[in-house]
Amino acid sequence: xxxxxxxxxxxxxxxxxxxxxxxxxxxxxxxxxxxxxxxxxxxxxxxxxxxxxxxxxxxxxxxxxxxxxxxxxxxxxxxxxxxxxxxxxxxxxxxxxxxxxxxxxxxxxxxxxxxxxxxxxxxxxxxxxxxxxxxxxxxxxxxxxxxxxxxxxxxxxxxxxxxxxxxxxxxxxxxxxxxxxxxxxxxxxxxxxxxxxxxxxxxxxxxxxxxxxxxxxxxxxxxxxxxxxxxxxxxxxxxxxxxxxxxxxxxxxxxxxxxxxxxxxxxxxxxxxxxxxxxxxxxxxxxxx
Amino acid sequence: xxxxxxxxxxxxxxxxxxxxxxxxxxxxxxxxxxxxxxxxxxxxxxxxxxxxxxxxxxxxxxxxxxxxxxxxxxxxxxxxxxxxxxxxxxxxxxxxxxxxxxxxxxxxxxxxxxxxxxxxxxxxxxxxxxxxxxxxxxxxxxxxxxxxxxxxxxxxxxxxxxxxxxxxxxxxxxxxxxxxxxxxxxxxxxxxxxxxxxxxxxxxxxxxxxxxxxxxxxxxxxxxxxxxxxxxxxxxxxxxxxxx
Amino acid sequence: xxxxxxxxxxxxxxxxxxxxxxxxxxxxxxxxxxxxxxxxxxxxxxxxxxxxxxxxxxxxxxxxxxxxxxxxxxxxxxxxxxxxxxxxxxxxxxxxxxxxxxxxxxxxxxxxxxxxxxxxxxxxxxxxxxxxxxxxxxxxxxxxxxxxxxxxxxxxxxxxxxxxxxxxxxxxxxxxxxxxxxxxxxxxxxxxxxxxxxxxxxxxxxxxxxxxxxxxxxxxxxxxxxxxxxxxxxxxxxxxxxxxxxxxxxxxxxxxxxxxxxxxxxxxxxxxxxxxxxxxxxxxxxxxxxxxxxxxxxxxxxxxxxxxxxxxxxxxxxxxxxxxxxxxxxxxxxxxxx
Numbered sequence: 001x002x003x004x005x006x007x008x009x010x011x012x013x014x015x016x017x018x019x020x021x022x023x024x025x026x027x028x029x030x031x032x033x034x035x036x037x038x039x040x041x042x043x044x045x046x047x048x049x050x051x052x053x054x055x056x057x058x059x060x061x062x063x064x065x066x067x068x069x070x071x072x073x074x075x076x077x078x079x080x081x082x083x084x085x086x087x088x089x090x091x092x093x094x095x096x097x098x099x100x101x102x103x104x105x106x107x108x109x110x111x112x113x114x115x116x117x118x119x120x121x122x123x124x125x126x127x128x129x130x131x132x133x134x135x136x137x138x139x140x141x142x143x144x145x146x147x148x149x150x151x152x153x154x155x156x157x158x159x160x161x162x163x164x165x166x167x168x169x170x171x172x173x174x175x176x177x178x179x180x181x182x183x184x185x186x187x188x189x190x191x192x193x194x195x196x197x198x199x200x201x202x203x204x205x206x207x208x209x210x211x212x213x214x215x216x217x218x219x220x221x222x223x224x225x226x227x228x229x230x231x232x233x234x235x236x237x238x239x240x241x242x243x244x245x246x247x248x249x250x251x252x253x254x255x256x257x258x259x260x261x262x263x264x265x266x267x268x269x270x271x272x273x274x275x276x277x278x279x280x281x282x283x284x285x286x287x288x289x
Numbered sequence: 290x291x292x293x294x295x296x297x298x299x300x301x302x303x304x305x306x307x308x309x310x311x312x313x314x315x316x317x318x319x320x321x322x323x324x325x326x327x328x329x330x331x332x333x334x335x336x337x338x339x340x341x342x343x344x345x346x347x348x349x350x351x352x353x354x355x356x357x358x359x360x361x362x363x364x365x366x367x368x369x370x371x372x373x374x375x376x377x378x379x380x381x382x383x384x385x386x387x388x389x390x391x392x393x394x395x396x397x398x399x400x401x402x403x404x405x406x407x408x409x410x411x412x413x414x415x416x417x418x419x420x421x422x423x424x425x426x427x428x429x430x431x432x433x434x435x436x437x438x439x440x441x442x443x444x445x446x447x448x449x450x451x452x453x454x455x456x457x458x459x460x461x462x463x464x465x466x467x468x469x470x471x472x473x474x475x476x477x478x479x480x481x482x483x484x485x486x487x488x489x490x491x492x493x494x495x496x497x498x499x500x501x502x503x504x505x506x507x508x509x510x511x512x513x514x515x516x517x518x519x520x521x522x523x524x525x526x527x528x529x530x531x532x533x
Numbered sequence: 534x535x536x537x538x539x540x541x542x543x544x545x546x547x548x549x550x551x552x553x554x555x556x557x558x559x560x561x562x563x564x565x566x567x568x569x570x571x572x573x574x575x576x577x578x579x580x581x582x583x584x585x586x587x588x589x590x591x592x593x594x595x596x597x598x599x600x601x602x603x604x605x606x607x608x609x610x611x612x613x614x615x616x617x618x619x620x621x622x623x624x625x626x627x628x629x630x631x632x633x634x635x636x637x638x639x640x641x642x643x644x645x646x647x648x649x650x651x652x653x654x655x656x657x658x659x660x661x662x663x664x665x666x667x668x669x670x671x672x673x674x675x676x677x678x679x680x681x682x683x684x685x686x687x688x689x690x691x692x693x694x695x696x697x698x699x700x701x702x703x704x705x706x707x708x709x710x711x712x713x714x715x716x717x718x719x720x721x722x723x724x725x726x727x728x729x730x731x732x733x734x735x736x737x738x739x740x741x742x743x744x745x746x747x748x749x750x751x752x753x754x755x756x757x758x759x760x761x762x763x764x765x766x767x768x769x770x771x772x773x774x775x776x777x778x779x780x781x782x783x784x785x786x787x788x789x790x791x792x793x794x795x796x797x798x799x800x801x802x803x804x805x806x807x808x809x810x811x812x813x814x815x816x817x818x819x820x821x822x823x824x825x826x827x828x829x830x831x832x833x834x835x836x837x838x839x840x841x842x843x844x845x846x847x848x849x850x851x852x853x854x855x856x857x858x859x860x861x862x863x864x865x866x867x868x869x870x871x
Binding site for chain 3: 036084087088091093094095097098099101102103104105106107108109110111112113116117216220224227231262263265266269270272273276277278280
Binding site for chain 3: 342374
């Protein structure tokens with residue numbers, strides 16, 4: 001029994017890493033633009049299908065094409081924000097929310113249109129057998145995903161804290177109007193931040209490709225999970241998103257183990273509601289909600 | 290004269306900063322009391338703390354004999370206190386008439402009667418021409434008058450004005466001075482925050498001065514304009530009357 | 534304009550509106566003779582969408598509290614009336630009322646929690662979404678509610694159990710429902726509650742400073758919207774005779790409640806109806822002609838939603854109002870210049 005619990009926790013941490021990456025994107029976007037991105041789940045799905053398609057076409061290992069996926073998703077995000085969402089940047093908040101909702105409907109159904117509803121996955125050669133450490137099984141795709149997430153998280157830290165663009169992004173997220181006055185090109189900052197956020201979503205999707213079966217509606221589940229994690233960690237708080245991702249990953253894993261798969265979703269939603277009610281600024285709360 | 294509002298030891302802190310520090314203020318029925326002080330002195334915070342927008346950390350507020358300390362904002366209005374805002378807060382998509390009607394409904398349920406009251410108030414402040422204009426289209430002077438009409442429509446006993454003259458032309462300021470006099474004549478007590486010294490001194494029976502959250506002086510306009518401490522912190526030597 | 538002429542114009546206006554209304558009712562009454570069953574089905578789906586959208590409009594359009602979880606109330610209405618019928622033989626006519634009560638109670642809980650903790654804007658929208666998902670999860674996993682298998686209602690040509698042999702009965706019912714709620718909203722605008730709703734939407738702080746108990750009015754908006762939405766759920770159940778957690782608690786219901794309002798005009802009396810009459814036919818036509826491309830009609834749906842938000846954020850009605858103002862202004866200026 002104890003072993004299964006620890007196994008659960010291990011799996012939870014590994015998966016939590018991937019969720020954390022996606023949630024990081026949500027948090028970053030909200031921090032800079034105050035937009036709740038309802039299309040995040042859909043874009044995770046895009047990452048999944050993009051990876052699947054390129055892998056199958058080129059016949060290579062999904063991990064090799066990650067840089068391509070990251071770049072492509074960044075460009076998609078940048079263009080989306082700069083040329084679509086920017087059009088209503090000054091509209092009331094709920095309009096932006098609804099626009100991302102509309103985009104998610106379009107994206108989800110475009111995927112359905114292009115790829116049909118058949119579940120797909122990618123089998124990575126050499127990864128079929130899991131690693132065994134003592135009585136614990138560690139799934140290779142999950143482990144690889146976790147390692148990559150850690151690397152990417154460090155990279156993002158560097159970008160945000162050591163580059164000029166990163167500083168501009170952080171400045172804009174703290175004080176939007178002040179940033180313009182300081183000569184920061186807010187339009188580019190917004191688009192870049194959104195691009196990074198979407199790149200995170202896409203990468204998360206790419207990493208999930210060899211882990212589970214994908215279908216056009218996979219995005220829906222991830223959408224809410226990302227949000228729960230981002231809010232739980234404090235919207236705008238990058239470190240918080242990562243910590244929250246790991247915590248929620250473990251919680252979900254344990255809940256799945258103890259209560260059964262279908263009820264584990266409920267726990268996540270309950271955590272969400274409780275967070276929104278009791279501490280909307282999140283566990284590691286940044287600015288007020 | 291009876292006391293309408295009595296605020297004792299009102300304190301409001303934000304994190305480590307004390308915005309309002311143990312301020313006492315009392316207003317008698319029919320008075321116009323001016324509240325002045327440099328930017329950041331805590332004037333609007335004080336307003337917010339006695340009208341339910343902020344929860345005062347300490348202190349007691351009595352209005353017309355009733356303890357209203359930390360009562361919620363809408364209850365404040367029900368009791369008879371109405372306020373305007375430093376930055377105008379209109380109902381943007383509604384007409385002037387509808388804006389004022391929202392205030393008028395504080396006292397009645399009937400749509401037609403509220404409409405009548407609203408029209409009266411618009412006339413009172415001099416905005417009859419703009420009765421059916423969308424608020425977003427009005428200029429700042431009219432928006433401020435509208436906000437006053439809206440607050441007046443709630444039939445308050447005490448009207449709190451937060452810098453109603455800010456950003457107005459000299460003619461508009463004169464207009465508002467007349468309006469405030471008219472309001473007092475109609476039996477409503479007034480507490481006003483203002484930066485336009487001449488106007489405030491002209492209107493007020495009593496002036497209270499805040500600086501960095503503390504009350505540093507209280508008295509008639511004459512007393513305040515010759516008070517060394519006040520001049521030092523705020524008015525500047527040029528305002529001193531009869532420099533001896 | 535002198536007062537006498539103004540009143541005369543108003544009276545004429547009212548008479549015109551009444552005449553239009555009567556013509557509309559007659560038209561609906563004789564529809565079964567004019568349209569095929571297939572066409573009737575389309576009209577019924579349009580009207581149900583319009584009704585659902587109006588329910589959402591009542592709350593989100595007027596008090597400005599955007600709900601993304603209206604599916605919660607829809608599903609509760611559908612399940613309450615259906616389970617009461619299949620398990621206890623209670624006629625859905627009565628079950629409908631119970632559905633309203635259940636939805637009302639849940640709305641009270643959701644509202645109390647949300648408004649007490651001052652949830653606004655995005656956070657409130659997300660919270661309502663979460664509540665809807667929680668309910669979907671509960672119904673999907675509880676055997677007593679038939680879990681994922683859903684509830685099937687046996688076909689019986691019996692109006693006492695809210696079933697009709699042809700489409701006529703359903704058409705009349707949904708039409709009356711839509712009529713009642715639209716009338717309600719129309720007259721609400723001329724009441725204290727209606728104005729208070731809008732005041733809260735436009736500026737909640739200013740509203741509170743004018744004596745409005747914002748908490749109370751937001752609750753009234755939410756609970757009445759929830760109860761009316763539950764009726765839509767029951768109607769769906771009785772029309773299609775099958776429901777399951779994904780169909781009635783799914784996000785597509787919540788989206789269908791919002792989209793017509795965005796297209797037609799949020800917070801207007803006729804916006805949701807107009808929106809439904811625009812979006813549903815487009816959806817249906819896309820489906821009919823391009824059905825082999827699965828998912829295309831939803832791509833179009835989503836694209837229209839995006840376009841509406843970007844190009845006409847106040848909906849078609851908002852667009853008309855803007856045009857009207859422009860035309861009037863031009864006429865005034867044109868007259869002055871001569």
